[in-house]
Amino acid sequence: MSAVPWISLTTDYGLTDGFVAACHGVVARIAPTARVIDVTHLVPPGDVRRGAAVLAQTVPYLPVGVHVAVVDPGVGTARRGVALAAPGGLLVGPDNGLLVDAAAALGGVTDAVELTEPRWLAARVSGTFHGRDVFAPVAARLALGAPLAEAGPPVDPAGLVRLPTPTVTRDADGFTAEVLTVDHFGNVQLAAPAELLDPLPATLRVGPPDTAPVHAAVHGRTFGDAPAGGLVTYVDSAGLVAVAVNGGRAADLLAASPGDLLRVSGGCSTVECFSGG
Incomplete structure (x- = not known):
């Protein structure tokens, strides 16, 4: 060598x-x-x-x-x-x-x-x-x-030892994925590839599966696609689905830590989705 x-x-x-x-x-x-x-x-x-x-x-x-x-x-x-x-x-x-x-x-x-x-x-x-x-x-x-x-x-x-494969499941109107990492800014990276997010509508539900509250999020490309303090779900620089707050910390808002599950789905208006944040 x-x-x-x-x-x-x-x-x-x-x-x-x-x-x-x-x-x-x-x-x-x-x-x-x-x-x-x-x-x-x-x-x-x-x-x-x-x-x-x-x-x-x-x-x-x-x-x-x-x-x-x-x-x-x-x-x-x-x-x-x-x-x-x-x-x-x-x-x-x-x-x-x-x-x-x-x-x-x-x-x-x-x-x-x-x-x-x-x-x-x-x-x-x-x-x-x-x-x-x-x-x-x-x-x-x-x-x-x-x-x-x-x-x-x-x-x-x-x-060689391998880490367990993170959970990712797809359904009719969205997907559930394990939180892979939370970065320095509080952005929540999911173990979900971009193609799971691509077909979803402009307004999304994000939250723990089968658990309230559910938060509304913009399906965007960058942080500024959401209003100040709002959630945006996007494809991050690693090519994975992530959730951020424009000017805040998504991990805190969602109470999400690595290993937790989050569900991302469409099919609602912003007012209908939004609950408590």
Whole structure:
């Protein structure tokens, strides 16, 4: 493999401790010419689903390189550390479902290894900081062009841990979908592709399935298609259905969190749909 000058970091380490700096330092010691892009270090602690979504929706827009992701509540347990090769880059992190969607976004896993080669790791591997002692040194060596196969034994890509498939069901006048993520602005991203929203009318119902209250939403293209304080249901930058409030937070208005279900449907006037917000 040829050298790649870029490494990205996605973690739940936060910004108040030295964890991120330690990972940067390990990379700089091994591969001082590599350039590091910090995707985010503010994934909610232990939220593998959120980390996987951020990673998968970001890596297609990054330079070809090595993408390190660490959202790892099972650190130090029997869960494997892995490195994956895809046509669009390499991914390094825990085998807990965090990497697979990003690998798919980069063209799919072509090779995978378990990170067991001691020469690729820190001299002493902490039981609780594999970002520093396992994943950062492996990424740095891959960035220098070291062969993936030297990092450890091969792993069958079919055996990689995958997150549960989120719920999406379609019916005669709309669909119900699981909340995939809530972003910094309170926009609610659903695990529903654009084609489920496309045929629905200009005014929609949005709310928990079979539960009041139901809120009226504009079927729009951007936030400004709704009046100030109003809901808009649209296709977001990742190509998924999302719900936002123009000038507010849809997650608060809908009391929606990742894993919840929301139903989006048509067939009513704004006055008929709107209830309590």
